[in-house]
Amino acid sequence: MSSYFNVIGTAFFVFPILAFAFTVPYLLFQYKKFGAIPLLRSAIIYSFILYCLTAYFLVILPLPSRAAVAQMTTPRYNLVPASGLIAYWRANHLSFREIDSYLKLFTSPSMREILFNVCMLFPLGVYLRYYFKCKMGKTVLFGFLMSLFFELTQLSALYGIYPRPYRLFDVTDLLDNTFGAWLGYLCTPIFCFFLPSREELDRRAYQKGQKVPFFRRVFASVIDWMALIIFYVAVESVGTEIFPVLRKMQWLKPIIMAFSVLVYFGFFQWLCKGYTAGKAFLHLRLVDRLGGRPKLWACITRYALLYGLVLPAPYYAMCFLDASSFLDDSALEFAGTAFLSALFAAVGCVFGAETVAKLLGSENEYLYGRITATKIVSTIQVPAFAAKEDDQTVKPS
Template identity: 35%
Template sequence: MLHSYLFPISYAFMAFPFAAFLFTLPFMIIQYRKYGYINKVRAFMLYLFLLYVMNAFFLVILPLPSSRHNAALASGALQLIPLNFVNDILRETSVVPSQPSTYLHLLKERAFLQVIFNILLTVPFGMMLRYYFRTGWARVFAFSFLLSLFFEVTQLTGIYGLYDHPYRVFDVDDLIMNTLGGICGYLAAEWLARFLPRIEKLDEHVDLTTKRVTYTRRAIAFLIDSIIWPILASICHYLHIPASFWVATGIYFMLIPWLTDGVTPGKWMVRIRLTKMGERISIAALFKRYALLYWVFFGLNSLLGASLDNLPDISRAFLGIVVFFLNAWFFVHVVIRMFRKDILFYEKLSKTHHVILWKNPTEQAKKESE
């Protein structure tokens, strides 16, 4: 029976790196938006919770049938009699009530262990809801029930139609035990919290003005902007606006940040903004910064790429070499600056840098002026 539990757990651990990779980007955006930075304790707890949810789900759905066209369950797909597990234990047990020495046999019997498993399955869920999300007992009860219902419906529908028939029984006792497990976790969280940092106090002594804006954070903002601003460039191109690439980048990366005090949609998502020597960013500073980056560096890439087909072979080769060395230099420059935690060339020339955007602009301005 132990092997039947270890099998899905091993699959959950193998799948975890892929799930964590998909989870990381939205996790970082939410953390930056909500707290202004990423706390290691908070990150560890959420990734641990993700690993738990994957283990719980894999334990419920694995092993899968060998074919999508599986046969219907001989005993039926529904068990709607509450506490029917008591009859199962009494029917299968070798325990003799008058002989206490036989009581340990329960620890080896399928029906009893199944009940214990269903309780333990959601204990971490209840603990996490109370400790991390600060959820009250009524919501823990409701969420534990809904989680269990999701598991049971997934089984009853054959993973929502993936299989022809349910391959496990929808058991009302599982709903009861899983919900009980969530409440047990809620109660255990009070004891566990004594040995862990208080979640509500993690940000108590954090000064956002002293935190450096990391290249990871900037890369996320750049990624978001790189999804949005090409839409503006496409509109400019559709309207036959001359030099649409340069017009779109000028509007998006110079005009908009000037009007919004150094914020683009991507920067707003991760709560950072541009400033010049701690003061409001000027249009001149934005022009120096982004004309170098977008109009010279990226603009040259765009111009050369668009012109290659119209030039002789020798000119194409020469321009290809120019583009290659330009990109190679910029890549090496960025890598070196990342490791040194230093600013890039266009930031140094424009005397601009990123700061964390507080939720209270008045308080931020006061703090930065001190």
């Protein structure tokens, strides 16, 4: 048993690394489909990943040395079902007529191995029925296929890494694992009675998706900036190709970048009726106060304020603060520089406070959005089943 616990501990140690690699694709998928990241759904998904990782590690770990495997002479496979129990029965001269024989059989190492194999894919049956909504036939099939994958992994000597298999391909394990998945399917109501249904999870997700959380905006901005960099490189390449002299004018690069930002977030977004690449991918849209297409000047002003004033405000404040140390004894110049530094610091503080409020669930638009009379809204289409549930929860006033 200690070896099993060691393997499970290894899975828990590796899981954060795997979870970190999985997080960004998972967040993008959830934001694109539902527009939100429900905590309970995420806990179920990540627990399923942890379970799969643990089951896989139980199949391959502990890893022996290649030299030790090369000296093995044990069989590579067994195609006789329950051969371990049969061998134990014969070796101990057990009798069908004696109750003690059955007690010895059920406490034998072979029976413990069978119980372990049944338990290993038992959670799979629960997950497949509860979360993935699989019928019994599909659950049994997927349980068999997962078990077959494990057994073939052993038969392949861990995909050819070892000179020969160091664990037995056993048809008994295949049957036990499949039975475990089927048993998990049958017992799902016992273990999941306190959890909301999958439909309820989806309904809650779609409800949350009608709001625009902070990180959904961040992911949209990341996608937009990836597209913007491509646009900037294209503009710079075309410009230097047409006018080779521009290659020597390095001071033009910040101007070209600023021009690209205003064209992408201003003109293109207005042309696409409030959509950019990131917003379209994550079902977001920039609208005016009435929910319609924003004006061109509003798009340009909004992102000129954001990228030209709000985000670099702390940098501006530090620059003016440093500049004040190089001034002469003129009180007026010092006061003016200190005032500008404090002004930009205040802009940064307001933005920081608004961001904290967004993280805490505030739905108020940023100040630069209120100035330009624009806001970002969710365009997630709520399915009929979720819309019906919402209608039923509305009480007449």
